[in-house]
Amino acid sequence: MNETALREQICTLAQSLFDRGLTMGSSGNISVRLNDGWLMTPTNACLGRLDPARLTRLDAAGRHIDGDAPTKEYPLHTAMYAERPQSEAIVHLHSTHSVAVSCLPDIDTHDCIPPLTAYYVMRVGTLPLIPYHEPGDPAIGDAVRGLAGRHAAVLLANHGPIVAGKNLEAAVYATEELEETAKLHLLLRGHNPRTLTEAQVASLQSNFGRP
Numbered sequence: 001m002n003e004t005a006l007r008e009q010i011c012t013l014a015q016s017l018f019d020r021g022l023t024m025g026s027s028g029n030i031s032v033r034l035n036d037g038w039l040m041t042p043t044n045a046c047l048g049r050l051d052p053a054r055l056t057r058l059d060a061a062g063r064h065i066d067g068d069a070p071t072k073e074y075p076l077h078t079a080m081y082a083e084r085p086q087s088e089a090i091v092h093l094h095s096t097h098s099v100a101v102s103c104l105p106d107i108d109t110h111d112c113i114p115p116l117t118a119y120y121v122m123r124v125g126t127l128p129l130i131p132y133h134e135p136g137d138p139a140i141g142d143a144v145r146g147l148a149g150r151h152a153a154v155l156l157a158n159h160g161p162i163v164a165g166k167n168l169e170a171a172v173y174a175t176e177e178l179e180e181t182a183k184l185h186l187l188l189r190g191h192n193p194r195t196l197t198e199a200q201v202a203s204l205q206s207n208f209g210r211p
């Protein structure tokens with residue numbers, strides 16, 4: 001996909017996420033890797049009303065070369081890309097049920113949501129929790145560095161998910177799957193749900209690959 005088409009795709013998918021209430025106000029950000037840098041959503045922009053011409057362009061060294069000022073989470077995005085050469089796009093949202101899970105006191109910080117469904121295992125896998133930092137704190141990038149090589153998605157405590165995909169469509173699908181599974185997890189709390197077995201998870205990983 002050329003840069004013009006990628007710009008259009010970022011704005012179309014961002015608006016779709018916003019219109020379905022998957023992030024609110026000016027929260028959330030999206031980036032796509034180019035051959036010689038990145039396209040990112042600008043800081044303080046509403047994902048429902050992005051202008052393709054004003055998206056931030058960073059060069060390969062992470063310098064701002066065109067468009068509006070970058071999302072304050074650009075150190076988080078670039079840290080995740082550095083750990084995941086196979087990932088071409090990243091989505092970060094304040095999706096309500098995922099944020100709710102990120103606030104739970106008794107969470108397993110190595111894997112915040114159990115393998116409830118096949119699509120969760122196929123698109124998200126395991127979901128570690130990163131301790132609370134303020135939005136835009138470059139230390140979130142440092143925290144993600146040790147995890148993103150093994151995990152396509154991580155959850156920022158009291159904040160929200162950040163999800164990488166092989167392309168933007170895949171990153172969006174994974175973010176949607178994470179949000180719906182977070183909702184299921186909350187619905188099922190206290191109900192002792194049957195989760196997928198280790199053998200069922202291993203079978204999905206061997207048939208569909210790891211996210």
Ligand SMILES: O=C(CO)COP(=O)(O)O
Pocket residue numbers: 026027028029041042043044045070071072073092094135136
């Ligand atoms: O979600 C956000 C911060 O975590 C939004 O920040 P930006 O507006 O800088 O992208």
Ligand SMILES: [Zn+2]
Pocket residue numbers: 027028092093094135159160
């Ligand atoms: Zn955020």
